[in-house]
Amino acid sequence: MTDLRGIEVVGPAGRWAAATGAPLDGDTLRLDDATATFRGGPVEAVTTVLLEARADRELDLGGVRFVLRRPQP
Amino acid sequence: MRRLRRPTLLTGDPEALDARIAGDLGLSRCSFEAELEGFGVSSAIYPLGRDRFLEVCAAVREGTSAARRLERAGEGMSMVILQVADLEGQRERLAGHGIRVVAEFDRPQTRGRWASRHLHPADTGPPCSRSTSRTRPRTSPSSRGRGASTSAPGS
Known part of the structure; x- marks a missing residue:
């Protein structure tokens, strides 16, 4: 595991954009070093942590999905 | 930032x-x-x-x-x-969007002085998100891993 790339959130993006002042690109909040991608759903929560890693893998830790992906060439 | x-x-x-x-x-x-x-x-x-x-x-x-x-x-x-560069500017944005602040801190940490603000989860959507801003350059090369924050959940 080498770096934090972003998170995925069930909930409205506008409030996070207002809180950070970061630009929204569709449903994705673009931070300097990561993204927060928003979608609809019945329960608002941060559902996923996106990590850069040496191998592709997905796992559940503490009730949150962790998605590990190798860096794109 | x-x-x-x-x-x-x-x-x-x-x-x-x-x-x-x-x-x-x-x-x-x-x-x-x-x-x-x-x-x-x-x-x-x-x-x-x-x-x-x-x-x-x-x-x-x-x-x-x-x-x-x-x-x-x-x-x-x-x-x-989340870290932002300008907490004062954020205050105006928050007020403009009706996002309430539940706690604020401004205290020295191992890696310099940081200010932080806890936002009301009912206004941001769970989980409670928090923004921090370092108000002074790093003062110590050591790291305990708590450079960006003061404490924990307010949700």
Whole structure:
């Protein structure tokens, strides 16, 4: 595991954009070093942590999905 | 500057989660506090890339917001810490969008002085998100992994 790339959130993006002042690109909040991608759903929560890693893998830790992906060439 | 600094998990079994984080992610704790004053949670910090961290909190006192949240919603992400450069400018944006502030801190940390603001989860959408801003350059080269924040969940 080498770096934090972003998170995925069930909930409205506008409030996070207002809180950070970061630009929204569709449903994705673009931070300097990561993204927060928003979608609809019945329960608002941060559902996923996106990590850069040496191998592709997905796992559940503490009730949150962790998605590990190798860096794109 | 707008950075994703620290996702924070709330768990009822921090020892088991620590073992999973070590085994599945290969991460070791770089900091641990048995109880964060005022919040009733323990806090374990794991380095997650350059100057960013994963935090695992567990309720150590009954009747705290963390304990109630764990009982109500179970394990999950309880907070996300975001860093912004201008907290004063943020204050105006928050007011303009009706986002309430539930707590503010401004105190020295191991790696300099940081101000932080906890936002009301009902206004941001759970989890409670928090923004921090370093108000003074780093004063110490040492790192305990708590450079960006003061304490933990307010949701």
